[in-house]
Amino acid sequence: MLTIIDALLSPAEVSQFNQALADGPWQEGKISAGSQAAQVKNNQQLDDASPIAHTLRGALLHKLAAHPVFMSSALPNHIYPPKFNRYQQGAHYGLHVDSAIMPMPLDSHSAHSSGHMLRTDVSATVFLSDPNSYDGGELSIETQFGLQHIKLDAGSVILYPASSLHQVNPVTKGCRVASFFWIESLVRSHEQRATLFDLDQSIQALTLTLGNNNPEVKRLSGVYHNLMRCWARH
Incomplete structure (x- = not known):
């Protein structure tokens, strides 16, 4: 399942992010890549330990936590605390799959591991x-429906299964800046998440037309929560 959330950040917020990132401490992107990914990774990445990174990832996490479609x-x-990357002319990230398990940073101020391991289900x-x-720079994702090329408006986000093979196509003109996280x-299971998402969206739509007290809305809500009980692992 690919989920696109338009305008997670407002134009004013996008401008603030880009102004802060313009003078940020950028590093070679290979620093954070695994041994296989490093062979196909050619971009820049913001220093995770910098004050700019701390401020921006906090703002982004706040927006995500308040967005119902993201949560659903x-x-x-x-x-995983959001990271930021930059692709200037000629930069790219070849075909790869994200690591299945990643060590969580110690806290929002540090790039050091806390010892807690995160399973990457969603990228x-x-x-x-x-x-x-900018020209090029599409996020290309291999899905069951074929190769999808994603290039969204500034401030929009895409969620996709972390198990997907994907790449960032070469930027042939301009500069592509983004945030990424897991x-x-x-x-x-992404199939179970997709089922729950569709069910939740239907419940929300029916609630608007039938109201919270409609017995069928209540019944479907019960189905949703009982499926969560069956499938959730905490």
């Missing part, structure tokens, strides 16, 4: 650059 789609148990990318300001979901 990802069903987050733990969220996320928040686009921060105007799509008309989610350990309460529901490990």
Whole structure:
């Protein structure tokens, strides 16, 4: 399941993010890559320990926690603190799959591991650059329905199974800036998450037309929560 959330960040918030990132401490992206991914990774990454990174990831996590579609789609148990990357002309990230298990940082101020391991169920990318300001740079994801090329408006986010093969196509003009992170979901199976998401969206739509007290709305809500009891792992 691919979930696109338009305008997670407002234009003003996107501008604030980009102004802060413009003078940020950028590093070679290979620093954070695994041995296989490092062979195909060619980009820059913001220093996770910098004050700018701390401020921006806190703001982004706040927005995510308040967004009902994100919460319904990802069903987050733990969220890896968001990172930020930059692709200038010629940069790319070749075909790869994200690591299944990642060590969580100690806290929001540190890039050191806390010892807690996060299972990556969902990958996320928040686009921060105007799509008309750069050529190339599409996020290409291999899905059961074929290869999907994603290039969203600044401030929008895509969620997709972390098990997917994917790549960032070469940027041939301009600069592509984004945030990326992973989610350990309460529901490990992406098929089960998709079922719960569809059911939740239907319940929300029916609630608007029939009201909270409608017996069928209550019955469907019960089905949703009982499925969560069956499938959730906490």
